[in-house]
Amino acid sequence: MTIDETSSPEWRSTNHAPLAVHDPVKGGAVTASMRVLLLGATGTIGMATARALVQRGHQVVCLLRPSRRDQNLQANAARPDSLTGVTVLWGDASDPEVWSQPSLKQARFDAVVSCMASRTGSPQDAWRVDHQAHVCALKAAQAAGVRHFVQLSAICVQKPLLAFQHAKLAFEKNLIESGMTYSIVRPTAFFKSLSGQLDRVKKGKPFLLFGDGQLTACKPISDDDLADFLVGCLDDVSRHNQILPIGGPGPAITPLEQGEHLFALLGMPPRFKRVPVGLMDAIVGVLSVLGKLIPAAADKAELARIGRYYATESMLVWDAAAQRYDEQATPSHGSQTLFDAYARWVKGEGAPDRGEHAVF
Template sequence: MNHSNIEFLNILGIPGVTTNMLSSPLSCPDSTTPPETDWESRDGKRVLLLGATGTIGMATARALLRRGHEVVCLVRPRQGVGSTQADTGLSERLAGATIMWGNATEEDFWKQADLAHARFDAVVSCMASRMGSPQDAWRVDHQAHVWALQAAQATGVKHFVQLSAICVQKPLLAFQHAKLAFEKTLIESGLTYSIVRPTAFFKSLSGQLDRVKKGKPFLMFGDGQLTACKPISDDDLADFLVGCLHDVSRHNQILPIGGPGPAITPLAQGEQLFALLGKPPRFKRVPVGLLDVIVGVLSVIGKLIPAAAEKAELARIGLYYATESMLVWDTQAQRYDAQATPSHGSQTLFDAYARWVKGEGAPDRGEHAVF
């Protein structure tokens, strides 16, 4: 494999690719605060928030507090050097909320006496596996949520708001099947539910900003028009999630949601970045078959080496996002339908690009890089 292909895979995040529906490390918000809604003055609820340390979870905590809800954030204690400072920083970022320390992936946590006697009106979960590997997906996207749901039922919670992913419409990957399995359990639980399936996140579409700034070409599969999405910002998605608590039209519903404006392709994303930087467009087209080869090789090696099998799954995730649009899937027409994909909010990806190009709040993607 030549150097350019290795560089391309690093941008893809392979190994290290993750779904664009996963919780991510703490970072600054990627957008401005959305306007107040007409139900903000209503009585607040006591809400247990899962996944509060991700960018979506952090935005959801802010949205809940802004609307007068009492927020308890379940957070796993950090281990190792610097953990105390990290926990202090987290407390500052979640100022106004109560932090409950515990590990959602441990069954014993959900059975402890303090939690069993806690009173919550609702659970809002932004929790998700970090890497999307099969073991992690079934441990977090499914099992941890099942335990949370059982605890919610036992303590009288009435409403469970679940952040899922629009890509579960065409499940081919372990994390998609894990999410769908919990969705089914939640629907059958008897609790009021709101299952929110967002499209692409701004952060997941920021990966080539530095590359283009340095004068390198924008990488895309094929002609850059194989896929399209309607990206939604952290704050707009958080506003939609919190709105599920009061908007009865969102109760007992599966809710696909995207951001404002038309669907955009990778080609359009690249063109906009070059225009904002005042640079002539430069694109490098990469054949989808490259990922097919990588998946095949890693799958064979994975029969002997477990670590390679996990990387093969991560490569499959990369292949999925390279070939599938993040839009509502029309099962009858067998195509993605941008017009049928609902929009929410006011913040567009291109507005975010303009801010990031100026150096204003560009997201830190860390280990959760996605092409």
């Protein structure tokens, strides 16, 4: 593991009193300065969380796993521009040997915040990252006496049908039973997940809908608002030892409403192409059969299942007793709405990099 030597991180937790730092937004002094290990900082939410931690005066160390396209970063110990003000370590958190390195084993932290998640959602990757890597991190944190573990999970684990959902739930159970103070955050849809049709609509193509476009609804949350909520878990005791579903501001919106709003922003007449859910079922069925013979087809079958899940299940709190999704029971946080983001993207102010998470 290559280390950015800008500082020498210490892992072990201490009982020092938190320092008072200035809050540039609210003014005055706020209780902060913790030493925080951040996992998953190469993702857009992880990068936003790193910024939020630094802005609140925390000392941040990021354990990064290079993506396939960034393998050179590990060799050069290069710091991504988006992670200014943090210490960077390179390594695969799912490898137990990484946690035995002196730079981690002999260091101290007050808290661990994990935004780490499987990049593909395939069963093998999900169990390696969403479960095994987190178990390794939890064991290391327990051994070092870390006080608090903030875990970014997903609201879709309420109705688990997919490998990555079961892997996330398995780690949630490990964390809850660990005895460590925990905050398990289950966000709704992300802006980047709902940006995939922007380019096709700009090109005059129809907006794709599954069914009538009203099968599902969500309360999307921006990276910055979610990061603010995650970091707030460190200080807000009401979020300790809790499972925390969270969405963005405003009412829940359907895919049909998303499409209508995009066309209105572009000054174009609405054009929709409706895709029957049965077509996705057929694709899943064919790939599942092929997957018994061809491993690559098995992974594609899982990706198709993921697509079908998001096409038919709302990203809202599930009321098991009433057997329905409940918009009113889904908490809201922040100020940025998806439609605000659409307006910026239409003006050419940039759309989120969906990267290796484009399937979601």
